[in-house]
Amino acid sequence: MRRVVNRRFELSGNSHFRLLKLSLIGKFVPVGNLRGGPGVRCLAVLSLLHYCGYPLYYVRARYGHRLQVFKKILDKIRH
C-alpha cells in the first residue's frame, strides 16, 4: 500500500529523483522532445523544496522574524 502523493509532495511512481536521473540520461542519450527540458536551475530549486522544504519552512515559520537580517543580506546580494 502507498499514497498517491508522498510527504514530500512527489507523485508516487514518478518521484522528482527519477526526473533528475532522466535529465542526466538526456544529457548523453536522445530521449525525445522535452521542449527544452526542465532546466538546471528549476531542478535545483525544486529538489531543494521537495527534499529540504519542510525543515526550511519550519525554521522560517518559527524564527523568520529573527532572520530578517539574513534576508536583507540576501536581497543585497541578489540586487
Place this chain on the structure above:
Amino acid sequence: MNFTTYYSLSALISAAEKKIAGKKVISFDLFDTLLIRRIHDPDVVKLPVARYISKIAGTYDISLPAQNVQRMRDTIEQRHRAKTGEQFDDHEACYPQYMQELLVEILKTHYSDSILDLVTTYELTMENSMLVPRSELVAWIQKLHQRGKRLFIISDMYMPGSHLKKLVEHAGILDLFEDVISSADTFLAKASGKAYPMIAERYGLTASDWLHVGDNPFSDGMRAAEAGIDALIIHDPREDQRKSIVKRYYNYSDGRAFWRGRLLQQLMAPLEDENKEVAPLYAEGYNFVGPLIGIFIQQLAEKCRQNNITKVFFLSREGWTFKRYWERVVPLLYPEGGVPETEYLYVSRMALAGASCAHQGLTKTNADIAFLPSGNRDFRDVCRIFGLDTDKFTQVLNHYGLSADTCLSHIHDGYLPENRKKFDEMLGDREFQREVKSQTMPANEAMQRYFAEVGLFDHERVAIVDIGWLGTIQRFMFEAIAHRKDCPRCYGYLFAATRGIPYPECEKNSIEGIIYDRNRFDLAASTLFYARDIFEEACRAPYPTLNGYKLTEKGYELVFRQTDDDVGQAELAQDSYFAPLQQGIIDSAERYGAASALLNYGLDDYKAWFNSVLVNKLAFPETGEVARIRNQHHLDDFHGRKKPKAFFNKRFTVLWDRSRAELRFNPLLRLRCFFYHLRERINE
C-alpha cells in the same frame, strides 16, 4: 496580545483541548485554516470564470478576450471596495453585486439573472474543485460538535455566507456548524475587528466563552484578542512547503513548457483525507495512465469542436474507459457546452472483419492483415477471422492447388512463396468472392441495423475513438458501411497510431493518433511500443469481447464471447488484477478536468512533461513497476495459436518481457533496449 501561534495542527488541537473546557463557542476561519486550496494563489481560480464569461459573451456576438473580462472584474471589484470603504472600516466587496455589474456591462441588454446564476455556479464549482478540508481539524470539529459546542465559520471574503455555505457543504462539514458568516454580507470584517462584536451581538455570544482559530495573525489573532476572544493561530510549515512547490511549478510553467504537465499533476494530486493509502496499481492509474487518457480526451474534444463533429463513438472495449473519462472531464473543460453527444459502440476486429467483406469481398490488404499476427498460418485462420465456413471453399481452393491447411505465412514452416501467389490469384476469383459475400452478408446486415439504432447514420460527421494501434477496427467498420449513401464522414482518433500497415484514407475516412502517431516522428511517445498491451488492459471494459452480429427476426443480436474457457477465465483474472488501476484512472478524471480547466493548457503544453513520464515509466522503469504493471494475460482472438518458426521467437526480447532478475541485476539492460528501440524507430 492574547493569541498563540502553533506550527502543526496536532499542537494546536492539543493546546485548544486544554482551553476548551471553559469555552462554549469555537469559531474557525475558513480559507487556509479549515479548507486549503490546491493552488497557491486564490486569484488563479478567477481566470477560468473570466474565460467562461468571455465564451458566454461570444454567443451574443460580443467579442471580449478573457484577459479583458478579468481586468474589468478587478476594476469593478476595486470600485466596490472603495465605495464600501467610504462607509465602513473594511474595504469589502460582495460577489453577487459586482459580478452582476460586470455581466451587465459586458452583456448589456442580453443580461439576465439566469446568466449570473450560471456564472456563480461555475465559479463555485471551480472553487470546490480546488478546496480540500483539513482532515485533522475536521475530526476535532466533529468531536466538538458531539460535545455540544457552538461552532461558527467566520471569513473575510467577497462571497456572501450563502455562497460559502455551498463550499462548506461540498466539503461535507456544513452540518457541524451553526452558521457561516461572511464579511461580504455586512461589510464588517475580521480585519478591522468589527466582525467580532457584530457576531457576538447577533448570536448572543460572550467573548470570554469564545475561542477562535485561524491562520492570519492580524485578523484572526490580534483583532480577536482585542475583542477579548482567545485566539489560536496555525502556521503550518508543511502547507508553506506545499504551496511553495505549487507556486514554483506554476511560475516555471509560464516560461518552460516542460513544467506544464507537472503542474497539472500537482494540482490533480489528492490532499489530506483524499490521499489515503491505496494499492500501488491504483497510484499507477492515478499518476500515470489517468492523466495520459485525460490529455487524449481533452485533445479529442478539441478536435471534435474544430471539425464540427456531432457525435463521438467510443469503440469497445477500451472506449468504455474513454467514455467514462469524457463524461467526467468534458463538462469541466467546456462549461458553455457545444460538445458532441457520445455513444459506446459494441465492435471488435473479429466482429467487423466478416461484416467488412459483405460488399467488397475479401481484399488482398485485409487478407494481409490476417497474416500479421505470428499465430496465423493458413486459410483456416483467414476463415476464423472473417467468419467464413472453410468447407464451402474446398472446391475453389483445389482449383488453385491449395488446401485449407496450406501454409501462407512466411514465418511458419512449410511456407512456399508460390502458394501465397496462388492465394492472391484466388482473391481475384469471382466465385470465391461471391461465396465470401454471401457468407458475410447476414453479419453485415445485422451490424447495419445495430449501427442505425445507435444513430451512426443520423450524423454527417462522427468521431470514431479507439485505443489504437493500426486502426483495423475503423478500417473494417468503414468498409462495411462505405456503400451506404448516408455513410457519415468518419474521423478516427486513436490514443496511439502505430500504423503497421498503410491506412486507406479518403475524403470520408481518416485516422490520427493523438498521443503518438507514427506519421509524426516522436521518439519519447514512441516508447508506447514497449508495452502497448498494458494500456489496452488498463482501459478495457470488464466484460467479454464481441464475437459478431447475428440477424434475428426482431432485428439483430450482439454475440459476445463465452468466458467459460481458459482464455475467458484468464481475461477475468486480468480484469480483477487491474481493477485498482482502472479505479485510479477514473478517480483522476474529475481532478484532471478541474486542473486543466484552471490552467487552460492543452495537448501541446502537456506533451513535453508526459513525454518524459512515458520515457521514465516505459523505457526506464523500476523492476517492481514492470512486475506490477505488466499484464498477466492478454486475449486477442485475432491471433491464431499456431507456432511460427523457431527463429521468430529468438528475436530481441523487449524490456517488458525480461525476467525480474535480469531487470534488477543487469545495469545496462534498459539503455541497451532503448538503443534498440531508437534504431527501430529511425529505421521505420
